[in-house]
Structure formats: C-alpha cells, structure tokens
Amino acid sequence: MIGLGTMGAGIAEVFARGGLPVTAVEADAGALARGMGIIDGSLNRAVSRGRMSEQDRAEVAGRITPAGSLADLSGADLVIEVVPEQMPIKREIVTGLDQVLRPDAIIATNTSSLSVTTIAAHSAHPDRVIGMHFFNPAPVMKLVEVVTTVLTAPSVGAAVTDLARALGKTPVQVTDRAGFVANALLLPYLNHAIRLLETGYASREDIDLAVTAGIGLPMGPLTLLDLIGLDTSLAVLEVLQHEFGGSRYTPAPLLRRLTDAGRVGRKSGAGFYDYRQADPGQGPGSGQASNQDQPAAPGSVTVLAEPAAARADELAGLIEQAGITVTRDPGQPSDLVIVAVGPDGGVTGPATAAGRPNDAVGLHLVTPELAEIVAGPRTSEQAVSAARALADRLGLRSVRSPDRPGLLVGALLYPHLRDAVAMVGDGYAAPADVDAAMTLGCGYPRGPMTLLAEAGPDRAVAVLAAMHAAYGDPAFAPHPLLADYVAAAVSPLEYPGR
Ligand SMILES: NC(=O)c1ccc[n+]([C@@H]2O[C@H](COP(=O)([O-])OP(=O)(O)OC[C@H]3O[C@@H](n4cnc5c(N)ncnc54)[C@H](O)[C@@H]3O)[C@@H](O)[C@H]2O)c1
Structure with missing residues (x-):
C-alpha cells in the first residue's frame, strides 16, 4: 500500500481484514504514523461498537506492517498506489516501483479521474498496471471499479477482479474512460442541480427535497456536493468535460465561483449550505425557512383539472378531508x-380559462408524501404560499417548480437516466453494472436502470423530448436506445446486456 490518507488507510484495512498481509509506505515518518493512526482508530471503533472482537482487531492490525521505502515492497504480489491525485506524484511512484518489483507483480492505481492508461505508460511493464477504484469509506462501500487499459494483460484484469470479490467487494470491470461508471453518471447530475439553483429554477432546499422525497435517493444533490467538496467535484467535471464535451459536463459557473471563493463544502465550513452557524435553519435538511412566514391554509379551494391529469378527484377528496371547502x-x-396537473404541469390553460390566472397554482402529486407546487407565469407569490400551506395541511411535503417540462423532479431525474442509457448504448457498461455502480458506490437504493424500468421508458422519452424542444440542448434529446426500449417493448434491465 502506498499512501495511507483518506482512502489508503481504508483500503489497507480492507486487505488486512480480508486476511492478506499488507506493507504500508508513506511520504515520510510523520505521515506514516498518522496513517497507521487512522487504521487503529477505525479498528478500535469497530471493537467498541461490537462489530469486531478484540482478538480479530489484534490479528487485523498485526497484518499491516509500516515500512520506510518502496524497496520494502520488493516481495509484493500487488501494489496499490493511493497517493494524491497528481500525475507527477503517480509517475514517480510507478517508475520507482519498476526498480523494485518483480516484473509480474501487479500495480493498481486508485485514481478517480486521471487516465489509468497514462499512468500505465509510465511503467516499463504497462501490461501489469490496472485501475482498482475504491469508494469512500473503503471499508464500507462495496463497489470496486476495475479499470483495464488497452495495455493491460487480460490475466491481470481477471486476477484483480477475483481479488476484489475475495475481499467481499463487488467488482465492475470497465475500460479506461473519464469518470469510469459512477463519477461519469453522478457528476453531470450534480452539475445540473447547481444550474437549476443558479438560474432560479428552484431553491436549494426544494432541489434537495425533490431528490430525497421525490426520487428516494439518500441525499439531495447540493448536500452531497458539500460533502464531496466543490473543488473535487469541479476537478472531476473538468476531466469529464475534456473527455466528452457538451453542456452536461460544463461546470456550472456557480460551482466555479464558490470554489474560487473557498466556499467548497463541509470541509471549509460552508458550500451551498452554511455549517458554521449554530442556527439549524442554515443547515441542509432543515426544511423551508420560509415556512414560518406562510399564511394559513385557504378556507376554500376551487379544484380544476389540467385535461390530461386524472387525479383531480383524488386531490379534491384529500382537500375536503382536511376540512377545506372544495368547489x-x-x-x-x-x-x-x-389545478390538478400531471408530471408535465400545464397550469396556465385552465387558470386562464377560469379567469383566475393570478390565484391559480398547479399541484402534482409526485408520491403519497410529496407534491410539486407549480407556478405559471402569472401565478402570484401569495397563491404559491397559500398552496404550500395547503400542502402542509394535507400532510404533504412540497417543492416549488416553474411550469416547465418535467417540473422539478422530472427535470432532475430524466436527464440523469438518459446519461445512464447513453452509457449502456455506448457499450461501456451493462445495465446491471450501471446499477451496481450507483447502488454500491453512491448509496442509491435502486440504480438508474431500475428507476428507468419503473418509471417507464416511454415516460422518459416524453419528458426528455419536451425538455429538448423547450431548451434546444442536445444533451436532453432522447437517446436512440430509449426509443428501442419503447418500440420493442424490452426492459432497460435486459437489453442490451453483456
Ligand atoms: N477521497 C476520496 O473520496 C477518493 C475516492 C476514491 C478515490 N480517491 C483517489 O485516491 C487517491 C488518494 O486520495 P485521498 O483522498 O486518499 O488523498 P489523501 O491526500 O487523503 O491521501 C494521500 C496520501 O498519500 C501520501 N503521499 C503523498 N506522496 C506520497 C509518496 N510519494 N509516497 C507515499 N505516500 C505519499 C500522503 O502523505 C497522504 O497520506 C487519489 O488518487 C484520489 O483520486 C479518492
């Protein structure tokens, strides 16, 4: 193991827990002591939480030997480098290893965004260099992306895949492309969320709530960006943009500005949210600060239906049950x-026909817990506030959306699913690998291909086509593979598998 920082310490623990002897090298004695301390702390926590016996702790700790230099790695079968994400440092390590390792020893890199091929090309034996990309925290996250290059010997790919499995991980084998699977899908979606915030499409709380309550992901995108670090996210997006181009990967100006300002997330005390304040209203997940200023729920409501929306009766019933007069x-x-609307909105027509464009608001029931409150171009702020109070009264959480294709939840979800489909369509990863990467690497309860199968590819085509028509951005154009799913009535989970 070379480098015992955030990732290296965790990866060393994974190998030692898996029963393999580990020799650990750091930049200097101080860093080595710090790295060994991270491992000890993690093992001690496992014991104090009752997840590991004292005897196992001692055995695992005993398998990790701190060492002074690369020369101490001469007997290793596998070396994994987990040094900082800078090519000159990685190059120095790889060329240094050439001097000490057996020619058949494997060199694995944990790089997230550098080219594994370029790292390999620095070795005298590039056929033995491979990517072994763990996720943070390594002892917990099950995904390992095994990244082969055009130079990697097939036997090395097979050996590292088997090893990952033996360590209790789920390997996904991919070729060397920027972002591999998980980051290439996660970052453009996070970037899009920033763009929705900076263009005033939705508030930060509503964007995060749309994703957690509307899609069921464990964390909203802006909260997640604060956790990953805005600087790290920007760096990965720049690599993706360089590789793929296009608006999905072009970093949102706000991401750059916040990074320039040093407001890079939790680690700096503030990012999209402020973590320095004692005021819990400033932190994520604290609900809408504006709730206190909201008027009481309306006493009487007119319920109209956007012609295509079938749920006006259900909505009228819910409102009546809450003791509000409905007409x-x-x-x-x-x-x-x-106006009871479907997932495509459409408040303006019925509101204008009723002669009440100012006090009409669209309402879309996304889930039994979440409503999208849809403001048309003439909807007043009072009407939006009254509708949010009404949603509260009905026991619904609410997010505000402009009357645009996909509203808020769909505008976040469907381009993300499209990216996943494009990755499958490119032949880069099979549907099961895409889902494994996002569930095991990013904590999604269900992967994007499963989410697509549930929502229905026809629904995805409809929203994406509407977004493409509205914004003219080719990144929203439905991928031809989506049309194949619909035309041939095949499941996105099965076609085209590998
Ligand atoms: N942090 C994450 O969430 C994450 C996730 C997946 C992959 N990665 C990748 O893992 C790698 C390491 O990232 P990190 O977050 O652990 O960084 P880190 O800065 O926490 O750790 C890097 C460690 O390498 C040591 N180091 C520096 N130069 C060295 C040298 N010449 N020899 C030996 N050790 C040296 C440093 O002292 C430090 O302890 C990067 O390639 C990164 O892209 C990081």
Whole structure:
C-alpha cells in the first residue's frame, strides 16, 4: 500500500481484514504514523461498537506492517498506489516501483479521474498496471471499479477482479474512460442541480427535497456536493468535460465561483449550505425557512383539472378531508385555485380559462408524501404560499417548480437516466453494472436502470423530448436506445446486456 490518507488507510484495512498481509509506505515518518493512526482508530471503533472482537482487531492490525521505502515492497504480489491525485506524484511512484518489483507483480492505481492508461505508460511493464477504484469509506462501500487499459494483460484484469470479490467487494470491470461508471453518471447530475439553483429554477432546499422525497435517493444533490467538496467535484467535471464535451459536463459557473471563493463544502465550513452557524435553519435538511412566514391554509379551494391529469378527484377528496371547502365550479368564488396537473404541469390553460390566472397554482402529486407546487407565469407569490400551506395541511411535503417540462423532479431525474442509457448504448457498461455502480458506490437504493424500468421508458422519452424542444440542448434529446426500449417493448434491465 502506498499512501495511507483518506482512502489508503481504508483500503489497507480492507486487505488486512480480508486476511492478506499488507506493507504500508508513506511520504515520510510523520505521515506514516498518522496513517497507521487512522487504521487503529477505525479498528478500535469497530471493537467498541461490537462489530469486531478484540482478538480479530489484534490479528487485523498485526497484518499491516509500516515500512520506510518502496524497496520494502520488493516481495509484493500487488501494489496499490493511493497517493494524491497528481500525475507527477503517480509517475514517480510507478517508475520507482519498476526498480523494485518483480516484473509480474501487479500495480493498481486508485485514481478517480486521471487516465489509468497514462499512468500505465509510465511503467516499463504497462501490461501489469490496472485501475482498482475504491469508494469512500473503503471499508464500507462495496463497489470496486476495475479499470483495464488497452495495455493491460487480460490475466491481470481477471486476477484483480477475483481479488476484489475475495475481499467481499463487488467488482465492475470497465475500460479506461473519464469518470469510469459512477463519477461519469453522478457528476453531470450534480452539475445540473447547481444550474437549476443558479438560474432560479428552484431553491436549494426544494432541489434537495425533490431528490430525497421525490426520487428516494439518500441525499439531495447540493448536500452531497458539500460533502464531496466543490473543488473535487469541479476537478472531476473538468476531466469529464475534456473527455466528452457538451453542456452536461460544463461546470456550472456557480460551482466555479464558490470554489474560487473557498466556499467548497463541509470541509471549509460552508458550500451551498452554511455549517458554521449554530442556527439549524442554515443547515441542509432543515426544511423551508420560509415556512414560518406562510399564511394559513385557504378556507376554500376551487379544484380544476389540467385535461390530461386524472387525479383531480383524488386531490379534491384529500382537500375536503382536511376540512377545506372544495368547489369544482370555476364560476364559484374561492380563496385559491388548484389545478390538478400531471408530471408535465400545464397550469396556465385552465387558470386562464377560469379567469383566475393570478390565484391559480398547479399541484402534482409526485408520491403519497410529496407534491410539486407549480407556478405559471402569472401565478402570484401569495397563491404559491397559500398552496404550500395547503400542502402542509394535507400532510404533504412540497417543492416549488416553474411550469416547465418535467417540473422539478422530472427535470432532475430524466436527464440523469438518459446519461445512464447513453452509457449502456455506448457499450461501456451493462445495465446491471450501471446499477451496481450507483447502488454500491453512491448509496442509491435502486440504480438508474431500475428507476428507468419503473418509471417507464416511454415516460422518459416524453419528458426528455419536451425538455429538448423547450431548451434546444442536445444533451436532453432522447437517446436512440430509449426509443428501442419503447418500440420493442424490452426492459432497460435486459437489453442490451453483456
Ligand atoms: N477521497 C476520496 O473520496 C477518493 C475516492 C476514491 C478515490 N480517491 C483517489 O485516491 C487517491 C488518494 O486520495 P485521498 O483522498 O486518499 O488523498 P489523501 O491526500 O487523503 O491521501 C494521500 C496520501 O498519500 C501520501 N503521499 C503523498 N506522496 C506520497 C509518496 N510519494 N509516497 C507515499 N505516500 C505519499 C500522503 O502523505 C497522504 O497520506 C487519489 O488518487 C484520489 O483520486 C479518492
């Protein structure tokens, strides 16, 4: 093991827990002591939480031997480098290893965004160099992306894949392409969320809530960006942009500005959210700060239906059950007009036809817990506030969205699913590998291909086509493979598998 920082210490623990003897090298004695301390701390925590016996702790710790230089690695079968993400440092390590290792020993790199091929090309034996990309925290996250290059010997790919499995991980074998699977899918989606924030499409709390409550992911994109670090996210996006081009990978200006300002997330005390304040209202997941200023729920509501939306009756029933007077007659006076809309919105037509464009708001029931409150171009702020209070009264959480294709949840979700489909369509990864990468590497409860199968490819085509027509951005154009799923009625989980 070379480098015992954030990732290296965790990876050393994984190997030692897997029963393999580990020799660890660091930049200097101080860093080595610090790295061994990280491992000890992690093993001690496992014991104090009852997840490991004292005897196992001692055995695992005993398998990790600190060493002073690369020369001490001469007997190793596999060396994994986990030094900082800078090519000159990686190059020095790889050329140094050529002097000490057996020619058949494997050199694995944990790089997230550098070219494994370029790292390999620095070795006198590039056929033995491979990517072994662990996720943070390494002892917990099950995914390992095994990255082969055009130079890697097939036997090396097979050996490292088997080893990852023996360590209790789930390997996904891919070729060397920027971002591999997980980062190449995660970063453009996070970038899009930033763009929705900076263009005023939605608030930061609503963007995060749309993803957690609307899609079921464990963390909203802006909270996740603060955790990853905005500087790290920007660096990975720049690599992706260089490789693939296009708007999905072009870093949002706000990401650059916040990074320039040193406001890079949790580690700096603030990013999209402020972590320095004692005021819990400033942290993520604290709900809408504006809730306190909201008016009471309206006493009477007119419920209209956007012609394609079938859930007006359900919505009217819910509102009545909450003790609010409901009328379905646009001629009757009421405090607020709610247009029951589907996932594509469409509040303006019925609101204008009823002669009440200012006090009409669209409402889309995304899940039994979440409503999208849809503001048309003439919807007043009072009407939006009243609709949010109404949603509260109905026991629904709510996010505000402009009346645009996909509203908020769909605008975040479908381009992300499209990226996943494009990766499958490119022949880069099979559907099961895409799902494994996002569930095991990023903590998704279900992978994007499963989410697509559930939502229906026809639905994805409809939203993406509408987004493409509205914004003219080719990144939103439905991928031809999506059309294949629909035309041939095949499941995205099965076609084209590998
Ligand atoms: N942090 C993550 O979430 C994450 C996830 C996956 C992959 N990675 C990748 O893992 C690698 C390491 O990242 P990290 O976050 O652990 O960085 P880090 O800065 O926490 O750790 C790097 C370690 O390498 C040591 N080091 C520096 N020069 C050295 C040398 N010449 N010889 C030996 N040790 C040396 C440093 O002292 C430090 O302890 C990078 O390639 C990164 O892209 C990071």
